[in-house]
Amino acid sequence: MTNVVGARAVFGVIVPSTNTVVEHDYWGARVPGVAYRTGSMHIADPAMRNDRDFEALLVQIRASIDTAVRDVLTAEPDRMVMGMSAETFWGGVAGNAAFERRLRERTGLPVTTGASSCRAALRVLGCRRVAVFSPYQPVADREVARFFTEAGFDVAAISGLRCPSATDIARVGPDRILDMVAALDDPSVEAIVQVGTNLSFVSQADMLEAELGKPVIAINAATLWHALREHGLTDRIPGSGILLREF
Structure with a gap:
């Protein structure tokens, strides 16, 4: 019997x-017959006011990811999707590959990460020169830029919103994001990429x-798109950007 x-x-x-x-973005896409079981990595201290805070946040993620994965596996999922992005960019292309390998070995399942999803999205869209923004501190933006550069893209610009805490990311409104996009965009930029999964951007990116x-890639739309397509599901979904609508 199926779920x-x-x-x-x-x-x-x-x-x-x-x-x-x-979860809001994934369920909002309304993919028929696809369900999500979320596992939560406990963040006791969400501060990310500076580089040191941000690195401490990653330590908390690394300490709690195994428990989150353990809990999710009880629902017998078909695929693991990383609904967090910074850790998947850390260490560049090799760091992302090692992260995916560890998760595959731990779960026995195919794995979708934000870094790999953005890379696949840019390739299918034929975009090489990109501008990137995040809610992060500089230490994380450097890792994001490193990944895209090692993956063969030209990073024209990267900038972070410097959110003071992980919870504050979800409080960033569309006007502030619009100002960021306007500052990053220029005629030479072939695509705008947003990372940081707690930033609400999918519908704004579509507009x-x-x-x-030009393509404006919201990371939550990219990870959902990549997970669906890698899983053989080809639904075309309006309202969530070019990837889910056309590819």
């Missing part, structure tokens, strides 16, 4: 306990694509 609400697939989704956006005339 009633996840007859086509059940995705295990790993998020920080501070994250309120990933900005029409205004700017």
